[in-house]
Amino acid sequence: MYRLFVLRNVKSGCFGGHAVISLWALLLCCGIGASAQSTAPALKANPPFSIRATHLMGLPNTKGNCKGTLSTQDKVLRFQQNGKPVAQVDIASVRHVFLGEEGMQVGGVPMKIGKAAAPYGGGRVISLFAHKKYDTLTLEYVDSDGGFHGAIFQLEKGQGELVRNELVARGVSSSPGEDQLTNQSISEVTHEDK
Amino acid sequence: MKTSKSNSWICLAAAVTVAVAFSGRLAAQSAAVKPSGGSSGSGAQWSVQVERIDPGDLGLAHSFQVAIYENLLEELNKTNRFTYVVREGDSKASEIPDLLILKTTVVKYTPGSETQRAVTTVSGSTKLTVESQLLTRDGKILLERTVNGNVRFFGSNLRATHNLARNIAKMIKQSKWPESERLARYSPVNSDCGRHTSPGF
Numbered sequence: 498m499y500r501l502f503v504l505r506n507v508k509s510g511c512f513g514g515h516a517v518i519s520l521w522a523l524l525l526c527c528g529i530g531a532s533a534q535s536t537a538p539a540l541k542a543n544p545p546f547s548i549r550a551t552h553l554m555g556l557p558n559t560k561g562n563c564k565g566t567l568s569t570q571d572k573v574l575r576f577q578q579n580g581k582p583v584a585q586v587d588i589a590s591v592r593h594v595f596l597g598e599e600g601m602q603v604g605g606v607p608m609k610i611g612k613a614a615a616p617y618g619g620g621r622v623i624s625l626f627a628h629k630k631y632d633t634l635t636l637e638y639v640d641s642d643g644g645f646h647g648a649i650f651q652l653e654k655g656q657g658e659l660v661r662n663e664l665v666a667r668g669v670s671s672s673p674g675e676d677q678l679t680n681q682s683i684s685e686v687t688h689e690d691k
Numbered sequence: 692m693k694t695s696k697s698n699s700w701i702c703l704a705a706a707v708t709v710a711v712a713f714s715g716r717l718a719a720q721s722a723a724v725k726p727s728g729g730s731s732g733s734g735a736q737w738s739v740q741v742e743r744i745d746p747g748d749l750g751l752a753h754s755f756q757v758a759i760y761e762n763l764l765e766e767l768n769k770t771n772r773f774t775y776v777v778r779e780g781d782s783k784a785s786e787i788p789d790l791l792i793l794k795t796t797v798v799k800y801t802p803g804s805e806t807q808r809a810v811t812t813v814s815g816s817t818k819l820t821v822e823s824q825l826l827t828r829d830g831k832i833l834l835e836r837t838v839n840g841n842v843r844f845f846g847s848n849l850r851a852t853h854n855l856a857r858n859i860a861k862m863i864k865q866s867k868w869p870e871s872e873r874l875a876r877y878s879p880v881n882s883d884c885g886r887h888t889s890p891g892f
Contacts, residue, residue, distance in 0.1 A: 595753040624809035644778030647757030
């Protein structure tokens with residue numbers, strides 16, 4: 498009687514041990530699988546990228562000539578002004594990205610007034626030195642209805658290429674006829690220098 | 692007596708409530724039907740689809756092409772001449788009954804310089820000349836004009852695209868073409884009908 502009881506007890510203890518071990522193994526496998534799943538996209542995803550830019554035109558619900566931060570996060574290109582809602586474009590919808598160069602006068606309206614007020618044509622002399630070259634980044638994208646859109650950003654010289662490279666790395670097709678554009682930019686610059 | 696008086700007041704209040712509710716609903720409906728504030732007059736029932744700018748063989752910078760296109764859409768919306776102003780490739784365009792297509796081809800481009808303008812005043816202007824065509828779906832030319840857009844004194848080079856788009860919109864607003872139901876009877880003598888060159892602005 499006692500023996501039987503003892504045997505049964507041992508058996509149930511052994512069965513319980515097996516169950517615990519198999520449960521533990523199952524949990525471990527699930528945990529490994531879950532962790533592998535969660536790390537896979539993290540390795541794939543590009544790190545976020547942001548840069549100061551001036552939006553000239555083209556983004557939905559955003560005024561022209563306003564400064565803000567241009568950033569890429571996940572699959573979206575965002576433009577954020579201080580204290581204003583974010584304007585964003587799905588990177589997958591961007592068809593082409595073009596890079597250009599533009600020389601502009603700095604200082605805005607106050608500078609213009611100052612130059613106009615300067616005596617003996619001093620304003621013209623100031624204009625000779627008060628100009629700066631910027632990169633212009635032109636995006637061509639389509640909306641959900643397939644309508645063609647264009648957006649233009651102005652960036653500090655040299656930063657346009659960073660944004661373009663970032664977008665190309667995220668799958669945006671490289672721009673056709675860019676060599677032509679580069680040649681034109683050069684001709685514009687030489688024209689400006691004359 | 693008292694009960695009938697109160698009943699009549701209740702009926703009156705209910706009638707006023709129903710009238711106010713219906714008038715509000717009607718106003719909302721009419722606002723929904725009128726999407727871009729299409730004004731009365733010739734061409735009010737037309738819609739327009741703006742095509743991308745054809746740079747020709749001038750190698751106009753992409754920023755300029757996009758700027759002309761975006762400015763055109765904005766300026767055409769401001770004219771209130773069209774029921775809808777739609778973009779190229781928009782799938783909704785196929786559902787719009789009376790749709791015109793605006794084609795813009797760059798025929799002349801003189802790159803300028805803001806610095807040169809600021810220093811010399813008389814030189815360095817950016818000049819753009821385009822040929823604009825308004826066509827029907829079946830390719831009939833309703834309007835064909837050559838339009839200029841320049842920036843001579845103040846503003847960046849891209850300002851020329853804004854001036855150009857404004858001039859195109861102004862030209863379209865001032866032009867007359869047959870209404871959609873009369874188009875079937877409309878047969879221009881030649882395709883150059885209505886062609887003229889706008890003065891430089």
